[in-house]
Amino acid sequence: MAHKFGGGINILPKRTRNKLFVRCRRIKGNLGIGIRYVLLKSLAESVGDNVAIFPDVYILHPENLIVGHNVSIQPFSYLECGNVGGIEIGNDVSIAHGVSMIATNHGFSDPTLCIKDQPLTEEKIIIGNDVWFGAKSTVLSGKKIGSHCIIAASAVVTKDVEDRTIVGGVPAKVIRRI
Numbered sequence: 001m002a003h004k005f006g007g008g009i010n011i012l013p014k015r016t017r018n019k020l021f022v023r024c025r026r027i028k029g030n031l032g033i034g035i036r037y038v039l040l041k042s043l044a045e046s047v048g049d050n051v052a053i054f055p056d057v058y059i060l061h062p063e064n065l066i067v068g069h070n071v072s073i074q075p076f077s078y079l080e081c082g083n084v085g086g087i088e089i090g091n092d093v094s095i096a097h098g099v100s101m102i103a104t105n106h107g108f109s110d111p112t113l114c115i116k117d118q119p120l121t122e123e124k125i126i127i128g129n130d131v132w133f134g135a136k137s138t139v140l141s142g143k144k145i146g147s148h149c150i151i152a153a154s155a156v157v158t159k160d161v162e163d164r165t166i167v168g169g170v171p172a173k174v175i176r177r178i
Contacts, residue, residue: 009042014063017042021062028055040067048091064103068093068129080104085122085141090129096153098136101125105141128163137172148178 009017021039024032036053043062048069056075059065064081068091073079077099081087085103089095103125107118123142131145134153139145145161152168152175161167166175 009038014043018062021059025057026055040065045086065089071095074099078102082120082122082141086124087127088124089127090131090147092130093127093133094131095133096135096137099133100136100138101127102138103141134168150178 017039021036021043024035024039027035032055033052037047037051040051040053040059040062041047044065044067045063046066048067048071050070051067052072054073054075057073058078059081060079061081061083064084064086065079066086066088068089070092071089073095074097076097077095079087080102082103087101087103103122105121106115107121108115110118121141125139125141126144128145128147128149130148131151133151134155136153137151137155137157139157143157143160145151145157146163146165148164149161150166151157151161151172152166154170155168155172156170157167158171161172164178166178167173168175
């Protein structure tokens with residue numbers, strides 16, 4: 001699938017593009033943002049316009065990532081999209097430093113197996129439009145965050161968040177409706 005911008009990069013095998021994306025993780029400035037944007041557009045399910053992936057952002061399984069328009073992902077953020085779960089980010093979303101979104105989870109249903117040997121579960125994370133994530137906040141597998149929300153710094157989202165809500169704390173609780 002060719003894209004308007006950077007479609008020629010698709011001549012490279014997907015594995016090569018994925019390795020380039022990882023290797024370009026630390027390039028600073030507009031050059032780094034541009035390279036990561038072009039590579040992510042060629043790897044992800046969908047990436048909108050005006051998306052900035054800053055240095056030192058880790059995105060695992062980008063093929064299961066959907067990113068809207070006007071999205072900013074700041075350094076040291078970690079997006080684990082999973083093999084089948086995925087992460088969907090709406091438009092006008094600001095993700096501060098050190099945010100984690102993890103679409104996978106360890107199972108623990110079989111008491112005869114060690115946790116590390118339990119099967120992984122994967123559920124999609126869905127982020128609405130106009131959402132601001134404070135530094136070091138975390139969203140766990142299968143959670144949905146509505147539009148026009150604020151996730152406070154260091155909050156851990158363990159439940160869905162309704163539209164126009166500010167949440168904070170561990171686990172995240174409603175601070176107020178906006």
